Amino acid sequence: MRRSHVFILISSGDAFKDSRSEHQTEECEMQLDEVSEVIDLLQIDVESDVAEERPGREDAGCSRNVLRKQRNWERQLAAKKNKRREEKQRRRMNREQESGVSGDNPQFTKRVMKAITRERLAEAQFTGLKLCVDLSMTDSMSDKEVSRLAGQLRRLYGSNKKATRPFRLFLTDLREDSRLYRECIRMNDGFLNYMMDITEESCQDLFPPETIIYLTPDAEEALQTVDADKVYVLGGLVDESIQKRLSFSRATELSLHTARLPIDEYMVKKNNSKNFHSKILAVNQVFDILLTFCSTGSWTEALQAWFPQGKGYVITPEDSQPLPVSQTQT
Structure with a gap:
């Protein structure tokens, strides 16, 4: 969008320089002013859009990374808890086997x-x-x-x-x-x-x-x-x-x-x-x-x-x- 308007500006400028008509010069200047205003407006909109979109994309990227890391951490934490639970159960079963106690005899604490x-x-x-x-x-x-x-x-x-x-x-x-x-x-x-x-x-x-x-x-x-x-x-x-x-x-x-x-x-x-x-x-x-x-x-x-x-x-x-x-x- 920006490149096309610049091209219009240059080509329009060359055309009006070859014309020696005063009326055409005034019209050219008016067109140049209008084109410049349009370019300025478009430039402001583009820059504002870029300024608004970039932080949004970075925040979205950061959010996804944070969420991914958090999910990984939660999975690791859950795995550690399961491992500790299994180890505790294994030790309890070993103690029961050594002492001759089984699950059928809960009174043997x-x-x-x-x-x-x-x-x-x-x-x-x-x-x-x-x-x-x-x-x-x-x-x-x-x-x-x-x-x-x-x-x-x-x-x-x-x-x-x-x-x-x-x-x-x-x-x-x-x-x-x-x-x-x-x-x-x-x-x-x-x-x-x-x-x-x-x-x-x-x-x-x-x-x-x-x-x-x-x-x-x-x-x-x-x-x-x-x-x-x-x-x-x-x-x-x-x-x-x-x-x-x-x-x-x-x-x-x-x-x-x-x-x-x-x-x-x-x-x-x-x-x-x-x-x-x-x-x-x-x-x-x-x-x-x-x-x-x-x-x-x-x-x-x-x-x-x-x-x-x-x-x-x-x-x-x-x-x-x-x-x-x-x-x-x-």
Whole structure:
């Protein structure tokens, strides 16, 4: 529109310059004035339209971008909420499976399960199998080894809490001024409220020596069964320097009967790149094996469930395993 009017202006100007008529000059000037006014009016309208339309288009563009970003943010927020909800539901289902609670038993709340656990542990104080952890050897351990032992005791107690038939636990030779005692309080929340016996006395001070069986990997006799009339002792020892026969020497010093887990009877060495094989287990690992054996009556199941694979042993094929204890005794 603007270009056409400018063209008229130029062409009209050239035509009127060639004319020497005064009348034609006046008419030309009048036409030029009219054309100029029209151009001015059109120019103002065009500029005003542009001025009015541009902000509108920018605002519309900005609005669409803002809306798009807002919708994306809302979708992300909804996805995060759904993920948190699913994660919460998954954790609740895991807790129910671990505690044996299902949706059909809504009465088993967390508080009820805690009360049931305390009742089981309290009953174990009178009827449970007895197990002591001998903590008399901690003076020969480094600070790092003491910390590891404190962690193992926490896991041992946690396994006992989950057991259907928990043991009655004793921590013997544990002095209040010892590094281990301080480390247990530091690392284990509620350690002083653990439902177990914590004493500075030794196991032979608490029980008749003939009832005590000290479990050590260096013993010659394999443990066949777990007897309610016996007291089983685990050596509370973490030894990264691998000082051999420490727990066995301790048991010999106390003139106690010794036994070992039946690893040789139910497991065989497995070939590995490092050619590494070890029967030395953490305190809590030995305890988990005993717990599983007491609940299943099977050393195969107990060892397969809790003997670490990195130790270089696997379960012996079934056709090579010894007969069950009940059959070997008959």
